[in-house]
Amino acid sequence: MIVAENLVKTYEGAKSPVLKGVSFKIERSEVYTMLGPSGCGKTTSLRSIAGLETPDNGRILLDERIVFSGKERINTPPDRRNIGMVFQSYAIWPHMTVAGNVAYPLNGRGLPADQIRKRVSQALEVVGLLELADRPSPNLSGGQQQRVALARAIVAEPSVLLLDEPLSNLDAKLREQMRRDLVSLQRRLGHSTIYVTHDQEEALALSHRIALMRNGEIVEEGKPVDMYQHPQHPFTAAFLGAANFVTGRTNGAPQQGEMIEIETPFGRFSGMARQGEDHEAKLFFRPHVARLENMAGSCDVNLGTGVVSEVLFLGEVLEVTLRRGEASVRIRTAPGPQVEVGAQIAFRVDPAQSAIFLPRR
Numbered sequence: 019m020i021v022a023e024n025l026v027k028t029y030e031g032a033k034s035p036v037l038k039g040v041s042f043k044i045e046r047s048e049v050y051t052m053l054g055p056s057g058c059g060k061t062t063s064l065r066s067i068a069g070l071e072t073p074d075n076g077r078i079l080l081d082e083r084i085v086f087s088g089k090e091r092i093n094t095p096p097d098r099r100n101i102g103m104v105f106q107s108y109a110i111w112p113h114m115t116v117a118g119n120v121a122y123p124l125n126g127r128g129l130p131a132d133q134i135r136k137r138v139s140q141a142l143e144v145v146g147l148l149e150l151a152d153r154p155s156p157n158l159s160g161g162q163q164q165r166v167a168l169a170r171a172i173v174a175e176p177s178v179l180l181l182d183e184p185l186s187n188l189d190a191k192l193r194e195q196m197r198r199d200l201v202s203l204q205r206r207l208g209h210s211t212i213y214v215t216h217d218q219e220e221a222l223a224l225s226h227r228i229a230l231m232r233n234g235e236i237v238e239e240g241k242p243v244d245m246y247q248h249p250q251h252p253f254t255a256a257f258l259g260a261a262n263f264v265t266g267r268t269n270g271a272p273q274q275g276e277m278i279e280i281e282t283p284f285g286r287f288s289g290m291a292r293q294g295e296d297h298e299a300k301l302f303f304r305p306h307v308a309r310l311e312n313m314a315g316s317c318d319v320n321l322g323t324g325v326v327s328e329v330l331f332l333g334e335v336l337e338v339t340l341r342r343g344e345a346s347v348r349i350r351t352a353p354g355p356q357v358e359v360g361a362q363i364a365f366r367v368d369p370a371q372s373a374i375f376l377p378r379r
């Protein structure tokens with residue numbers, strides 16, 4: 019189990035903290051993904067858990083043991099935290115063989131040579147590299163180096179695994195393969211894992227839970243499917259996949275969590291009110307939840323109308339852009355009957371799959 023409480027970190031010479039009170043709790047066997055744009059503090063959070071950075075304040079517990087406490091002045095060194103880590107640049111020693119690299123964390127622990135050999139073989143077996151044990155490390159492909167880094171992270175049987183963009187140096191195909199491998203490895207070994215990425219698709223595919231970060235803070239945390247389908251925060255809506263935001267007007271003083279209506283250039287829509295962060299109210303829905311319809315009954319609520327300004331054939335889907343003055347929405351639909359640029363067309367949005375972000379008060 020990993021617990022972080024209110025971690026604050028300011029780098030020397032910096033004006034403002036890069037971690038502004040980051041807290042989370044990760045259960046055993048859970049994959050917790052920290053996702054967010056470059057510079058939001060993902061690596062800093064991970065390095066703080068590992069003991070490679072010292073936060074200004076807060077508390078870190080690993081398996082109920084306090085390894086860092088600003089108040090109590092506790093700071094356990096990295097090699098006594100029982101963690102395995104794969105760094106953003108995974109730092110394989112070029113002067114060593116594959117087996118030498120994997121054995122590295124076991125050196126200096128006073129283990130007998132045959133024990134070390136056995137553990138290294140097991141770790142290499144797990145990542146499918148046993149037959150390459152004696153190969154010099156420079157003669158490896160990117161994906162193989164990646165696996166060596168992973169074997170090295172698990173060889174000492176850590177209770178916590180920290181992975182910082184471990185797949186970022188791989189091409190798309192290998193990345194997908196390694197993604198599947200990582201999931202099955204995690205199932206077998208059952209570590210508490212923190213996975214850092216700025217790739218939203220990877221986060222959705224790999225995680226039990228996602229924490230979306232921005233500017234040193236966790237904006238929202240939850241299960242991938244909830245975060246994607248029912249984002250509570252507009253930043254989550256925008257970051258976790260294609261999104262439409264249509265500015266409009268709401269009536270009265272709506273409260274968060276109420277079903278309300280919004281008047282937009284395309285028509286009137288209903289949806290669940292959520293707290294936004296702009297000056298205007300916005301209807302949110304993902305392009306694939308809208309359905310194109312013929313114009314009949316087009317004054318219904320949840321049925322919008324617009325003029326087709328672009329049609330893109332993307333293979334599996336057709337992406338249709340509709341306009342009304344300055345406003346535009348994108349709709350993804352199965353390729354079907356011809357949709358012509360310039361035509362008036364209607365679209366329906368299921369209120370169970372949309373949200374209305376309220377203006378900031």
Ligand SMILES: Nc1ncnc2c1ncn2[C@@H]1O[C@H](COP(=O)(O)OP(=O)(O)OP(=O)(O)O)[C@@H](O)[C@H]1O
Binds near residue numbers: 030032054056057
């Ligand atoms: N050693 C350091 N000294 C000073 N500033 C640093 C240091 N390391 C990181 N920073 C700054 O702290 C902020 C957070 O950096 P961090 O590496 O945690 O971001 P990240 O979310 O991992 O980004 P990326 O996706 O690019 O890896 C950035 O603005 C970065 O420039």
Ligand SMILES: [Mg+2]
Binds near residue numbers: 060061062182
């Ligand atoms: Mg980073």
